[in-house]
Each structure stands twice: as structure tokens, then as C-alpha cells.
Amino acid sequence: MNMGHNHAFQSVLAEQIKGFLTAKRALGKRFVCEEKVLRLLDQYLIEQQVEALEHITPELVESFLASRPRHSSKSYNQLLSTLRRLFDWLELHKLINCSPVRVSSRRVTAHRLPFIFTADQARLLLDAAVQLPTRSTAPNRGATYRMIFAVLYGLGLRVGEVTRLQIRDVDFQRDMLIIRETKFSKTRLVPFGPRLCTALRDYIRQQTEQYDVLAPEQPVFSFSRATARPINPNTISWTFHQLMPGLALDIPPGVSPPHLHCLRHSFAVGTLSHWYRTGIDPARRLIHLSTFMGHVCPSSTAVYLTITPELLQCANQRFEQCAAPILREVKS
Structure with a gap:
């Protein structure tokens, strides 16, 4: 069929x-x-x-x-x-008299938390990716997957957004990616920092040197430049899972084994942790994170904010700082 x-x-x-x-x-x-x-x-x-x-x-x-x-x-x-x-x-719309769907949803009993990569664990992933051997059908395989995983972890993009990126979407004048026609048919701008800028610039320069010239409509990540076909998201996910056993990651009880979308979760949690550490009020910035990740409202972003021990510690420290003046007043 x-x-x-x-x-x-x-x-x-x-x-x-x-x-x-x-x-x-x-x-x-x-x-x-x-x-x-x-x-x-x-x-x-x-x-x-x-x-x-x-x-x-x-x-x-x-x-x-x-x-x-x-x-x-x-x-x-x-x-x-x-x-x-x-x-x-x-x-x-009165196209039928009543819905024939009378079945109840099944109870979800074993909800497990997503795996959250620390910065060190993400580096292990990137180091493993760059060691992937080149194939006749996949030139520069290691460098390509290292860059893909770096963008997924560093910017929290959806894998489909990464595979749809074209050369014209990487704006080195303003240091940002143009994410076109993503979920809900929206286009958004995603800025990147100096380290990711250098990595992207080096990767695209390497691709340009190998293929002489890359047209603006060429995908950023492709093993088939002649056909301008981007790498399939399922292939990226398969490669990610192939790398996991070699990383020997410690998976806490109640946490799912790592999957590709965990990199997006890790970006969200890492951003929140950074705000806590630097004294930024997360409540005031959550709308910014929501926009950055391409969500229509902060409630969609909240799904990604898994409570990790580090995040809980940061939140407790912030609460203690905010509550200290009140506690001193009560004791006096």
C-alpha cells in the first residue's frame, strides 16, 4: 500500500x-x-x-x-x-450525527523522565560523533554528525528544523539561523554564540572546499550534494542510538534511555540552570525561551523543563536568597 x-x-x-x-x-x-x-x-x-x-x-x-x-x-x-x-x-460541522468513538484512552502508568545531558556528557557525544568513519555514501560523516548534534544540543532545535536548514539560512552577518516554516508554519530567528559560529563557519567552509560552491538552496547537512537531498531525520536518530552504548552514560532510576529529542530537553534545562546560576529570574525570561524554541506559549516549553538535581539545587539557593530578609525579620 x-x-x-x-x-x-x-x-x-x-x-x-x-x-x-x-x-x-x-x-x-x-x-x-x-x-x-x-x-x-x-x-x-x-x-x-x-x-x-x-x-x-x-x-x-x-x-x-x-x-x-x-x-x-x-x-x-x-x-x-x-x-x-x-x-x-x-x-x-454536522457532517455526521454523532461521533462513533466511544473508546476510552488507556492509562499511562510508567511515565519516565527524559534523559538530560550535562555539558560533559554532550562533549562525549560530540567526540564520539567525530570519530564516525567516512563511507562512500556519507563523506565527512564524522564532522557532519558532530555539527548536527552540536546544533541540536546548543540551540535546542527540532531535528526536522536542522535537516531543513539551507545555506542561505545561516546568517554570519547577524550570527543567527533562519528557521523557516517550522511548526505552526512560523519562521523565527535563532541567534548563536561565538563558539557555535566558529564551528558552523568551519564546517560550511569545509563543505564549500570539497564541492567548489554551495548554492543558497543547498541543505546545510547533506551526503548527496548532487541531488541536494538533506540527511533524513530517521538516519540521524539511528546514528545517535548507535553511538549511545559507547558513551556508557549513567541513567538514573525512572529516566528513559537517551533518545535524540533529549538534546532539545537538555537545552531547555541547561538554559534554566544557567539563569539560576547567573541570578536571572526564570519567571521573567520563560517567554523568551518559549519564543526561542518555537513554542506558541510558555506552557508548551514547560514540558521540557525536567527537574534535575542541579536545577533543584539552583532553585533552592534562589529561594533561600529571596527568603533570607523575611526570615531575618521574623527571627528578630
Whole structure:
């Protein structure tokens, strides 16, 4: 079955699904994963020979869910959430009488904290990445992955934002990256410091020397300059996981093994820790961090702010400093 974006919906629900996706994307949402789920539903309706909307019953929805086994409560709930949003939207717009989704979400019982890389652990990752051997299909592999992981950790970007970066998006005049058409179809400017500036400049100079000239539309990170194809995010994630065993990282109890998105979490926590250490009030700066990371509101950023022992210690020290005058007054 072709699951590509150009595959047309063909079931009895085809027009309604297309209308739903169009409406959501008009609000700036990408809905890539949601579309994949709805294509599975579309194919299932065809296989079950459903010919009328009223034949999409709660039993049929449960049967579809059962046909897509999910090993974790989280993945099952994501599948269910997409169905619920579709049918709620159809009911709201009076395209169906009532939603056939009656199933409850599964209880998530084993929520584990993301792994937060310290600066030393991030350096271990970069040192391991630069040692990756070059392949015929992946020239300068070590230098490329070292730069990718440095940008992910140092700027907290999403991996898709890194792979979509083009040469024209690296502005050395203003020392910033232009992140185009990211989540919610927004474009934002992300400044970088002198060390990352030097690393990026050296990396792009190396690429330019190897390929003579890089057009502005060329991806910053690519092993296929002739086709101008960026490195796939899944390939970056696979390489990250291949490096993990060699780092011998100590994973605390209740913390998930490191995955690529942990670098974004680490950036957020590291920024907050730096603010505490330098005496900056995090409450006044959280909106800045939210904007930097491409979130529409600080509540989205709060998801990334895992409480680490260092962060807790910094927060306690700040509280003691703020409370000291009050405590002295009480004691006197």
C-alpha cells in the first residue's frame, strides 16, 4: 500500500478526511502523523467494504483500533486521539450525527523522565560523533554528525528544523539561523554564540572546499550534494542510538534511555540552570525561551523543563536568597 502524501483517500470517508486535514492545516498545523493514521483508517474502511457513513459504528472503530496493535499506552492513545479529533470535527460541522468513538484512552502508568545531558556528557557525544568513519555514501560523516548534534544540543532545535536548514539560512552577518516554516508554519530567528559560529563557519567552509560552491538552496547537512537531498531525520536518530552504548552514560532510576529529542530537553534545562546560576529570574525570561524554541506559549516549553538535581539545587539557593530578609525579620 502506498502511504505517500500523494496517495488519494478513496473510502466512503474520503471527502470528510480531506476537509478535516485542510481545515487543520489552514490553522498552521502540519498533521503529518495524523494523516498517516487517517490513511490507515481510509484503507481499513475500503477493506471492510463500508459504503455509508452511518455504517461507521463504535464497533467498527473498536475493530479498527484492534487491527492496529500498539505496544505502549502512549502510542495507542495517539492513534485514538486522531480518530476522536476527526469525528468530533465531523460532528461539530454536522457532517455526521454523532461521533462513533466511544473508546476510552488507556492509562499511562510508567511515565519516565527524559534523559538530560550535562555539558560533559554532550562533549562525549560530540567526540564520539567525530570519530564516525567516512563511507562512500556519507563523506565527512564524522564532522557532519558532530555539527548536527552540536546544533541540536546548543540551540535546542527540532531535528526536522536542522535537516531543513539551507545555506542561505545561516546568517554570519547577524550570527543567527533562519528557521523557516517550522511548526505552526512560523519562521523565527535563532541567534548563536561565538563558539557555535566558529564551528558552523568551519564546517560550511569545509563543505564549500570539497564541492567548489554551495548554492543558497543547498541543505546545510547533506551526503548527496548532487541531488541536494538533506540527511533524513530517521538516519540521524539511528546514528545517535548507535553511538549511545559507547558513551556508557549513567541513567538514573525512572529516566528513559537517551533518545535524540533529549538534546532539545537538555537545552531547555541547561538554559534554566544557567539563569539560576547567573541570578536571572526564570519567571521573567520563560517567554523568551518559549519564543526561542518555537513554542506558541510558555506552557508548551514547560514540558521540557525536567527537574534535575542541579536545577533543584539552583532553585533552592534562589529561594533561600529571596527568603533570607523575611526570615531575618521574623527571627528578630
